[in-house]
Amino acid sequence: MNQAYPIRPAWWALSALTIAAIVILAVMVSLAVSIGEIAIPVATTAKAVANRLFGAEFELSRIHQGIVWDYRLSRALVAASAGASLALCGAILQALLRNPLAEPYVLGISAGASTGAVAVMVLGLGYGVLTLSGGTFIGAVVAFLLVGVLAAGTGGTSERIILCGVAISQLFNALTSYVVTTSANAEQARGVLFWLLGSLSGVRWPDVYLSAPITLAGFLICLAHVRALDAFAFGMDAAASLGIAVRRTQIVLLATTAAMTAGVVSMVGSIGFVGLVIPHAARFIVGPGHARLLPAVALGGAIFMVGADIVSRIIVPQQILPIGVVTALFGAPAFAIILYRARRTA
Numbered sequence: 001m002n003q004a005y006p007i008r009p010a011w012w013a014l015s016a017l018t019i020a021a022i023v024i025l026a027v028m029v030s031l032a033v034s035i036g037e038i039a040i041p042v043a044t045t046a047k048a049v050a051n052r053l054f055g056a057e058f059e060l061s062r063i064h065q066g067i068v069w070d071y072r073l074s075r076a077l078v079a080a081s082a083g084a085s086l087a088l089c090g091a092i093l094q095a096l097l098r099n100p101l102a103e104p105y106v107l108g109i110s111a112g113a114s115t116g117a118v119a120v121m122v123l124g125l126g127y128g129v130l131t132l133s134g135g136t137f138i139g140a141v142v143a144f145l146l147v148g149v150l151a152a153g154t155g156g157t158s159e160r161i162i163l164c165g166v167a168i169s170q171l172f173n174a175l176t177s178y179v180v181t182t183s184a185n186a187e188q189a190r191g192v193l194f195w196l197l198g199s200l201s202g203v204r205w206p207d208v209y210l211s212a213p214i215t216l217a218g219f220l221i222c223l224a225h226v227r228a229l230d231a232f233a234f235g236m237d238a239a240a241s242l243g244i245a246v247r248r249t250q251i252v253l254l255a256t257t258a259a260m261t262a263g264v265v266s267m268v269g270s271i272g273f274v275g276l277v278i279p280h281a282a283r284f285i286v287g288p289g290h291a292r293l294l295p296a297v298a299l300g301g302a303i304f305m306v307g308a309d310i311v312s313r314i315i316v317p318q319q320i321l322p323i324g325v326v327t328a329l330f331g332a333p334a335f336a337i338i339l340y341r342a343r344r345t346a
Contacts, residue, residue, distance in 0.1 A: 014292060017285065021299040025080065028306040032076035033068055035310055037318070040064055040072075049073065070204070076306055078203040079323075081211035082268050083278075083305025084298040085260040088215075088222055090275025091282070091297045092257050095229045095290065096250060097161055100338055103275030104140075104261040107165035110272065111172035112143020113265035114196055118176050121192065122184045133210070137262035143168055144258060198271040198324025200309055207267045214263040219298055221256045225249055226290040233288065271324045273331020274301055280338060 033045045047058035048068035090103035104110045116139020119125045120132050130138075150164040176196065180189050195202075222229075228249045231239035240246050264271065282296040308326040315321060 014286065018295065018299070021296070021303065025299060025303050025306070028303055028310070029073075029076045029080065032079070032306050032310050033072040036067070036072065036313060038063075038067060040068060044068070045073075074205045074208050075200050075203055075309065077208045078211050078267060079200055079305045079309045080302035081208070081215040082264045082271065083274055083301035083303070083308075085211070085215045085218060085264050085301070086271065086274040087278035087282075087297045087301025087304070088218060088275075088294065089257040089260050091279040091290070091293060092222055092229070092253050093275070094279055095232050096253060098232065098235070099159070099162060100280065101162050101276065101335070102165075103273070104257065105270070105272035106162060106169070106276065108143045108147055108168035108172060109140045109258060109261045110265055110270040111169040111176070112146075113137070113140040113262045114270045115139045115172045115176045115179075116142075116262075117266055118179050118192055118196075122179055122188060133262060133266040136266040137259060139172070140258040140262045140265070141255075143172055144254065146171075194322060195269045196324075197322030198269045198327070199322055200268055201320065203267055211263060211267055214260060215298075218256050218260040219294065221252065222294055223291075225253060226294065229253075229290040269322075269324065271305075271327055273327050273335060274304060276338065277331050277334045278304055280334075 030042050030045060034040050034042050044060065044064055045068050047056070047060055048065050050056040051058055051060065051065065052069050086104065089109075093102040093104070093107065094100060096102075113136040116135040116137070117132055119139070120130055120135035126135065147161065147164050147168050150168065151161040180192050184192060228239060228244045231242050231244050236246050278300045279293070279297050282293055282300050286292040286296045305323075305327075308323050308330075312321040312323045312326045315326070
């Protein structure tokens with residue numbers, strides 16, 4: 001990853017950027033709750049939240065109260081958690097593999113998680129014991145292991161790891177399509193295919209209670225390994241010479257990315273390019289040091305995903321697009337730019 005980044009900002013500038021990002025995220029969440037087929041003023045949103053959290057007694061219609069609390073607020077919070085998780089996964093994988101194109105979607109982890117989820121939903125694998133989250137986690141781990149085995153057999157360079165990830169992604173996408181085509185009824189097929197493109201329409205508060213702890217735990221684990229992540233930028237041998245337990249650290253961080261990816265896929269489907277675009281944008285602003293990068297990546301991913309959710313609801317009148325379509329519209333051009341820059345700096 002021989003890319004040039006600006007000099008890291010001073011502590012006061014970083015603090016100002018962090019506060020600004022938190023404010024922007026709060027504004028985006030407020031807009032996500034207010035915008036929809038039924039427009040709800042931000043003041044009404046605040047009153048609805050105050051009624052539920054603090055026992056206030058503002059006069060609101062039941063419809064507005066239900067839309068804000070039971071539907072849109074939980075949707076926005078899950079979007080923020082999913083965006084933060086995917087962006088963190090991208091930053092970790094790029095550091096571990098020393099490749100600017102690494103992210104869960106490109107490496108096939110999202111595709112494997114999707115196959116695991118579909119196997120549970122459509123085929124009923126696990127006989128009711130294996131949950132949807134468990135199926136997605138197993139699928140994510142199997143996909144990454146296959147990428148690792150295939151890459152090891154072909155030389156193990158970072159470029160070949162990406163190519164192996166693309167191949168495994170296509171394999172699992174084909175398996176998913178086969179299962180849906182041969183085993184799902186028409187209603188299941190429509191629901192699964194829409195969900196695979198990324199959908200927040202079905203998330204509710206139980207999903208918030210699952211996604212937020214996963215994101216927070218993953219963030220804290222990654223933050224505890226910032227020294228190792230910085231050392232990995234100079235190669236595995238250099239990291240080992242600095243006293244980093246390379247193999248243990250790799251296992252912990254890869255398991256963390258698999259768990260976060262599985263959690264996202266189990267709730268909102270397979271969403272690409274968030275883990276690719278956000279880490280590069282964050283590095284450009286705060287520099288490559290992971291102590292600064294990881295918080296910036298988490299906030300940036302949350303803002304991006306909430307914004308994509310808003311766009312998915314307003315870009316086509318009276319229709320909600322899958323959120324994965326919106327992220328791809330922004331992510332695909334960014335992928336091409338990053339690929340071109342990586343080729344020039346190689």
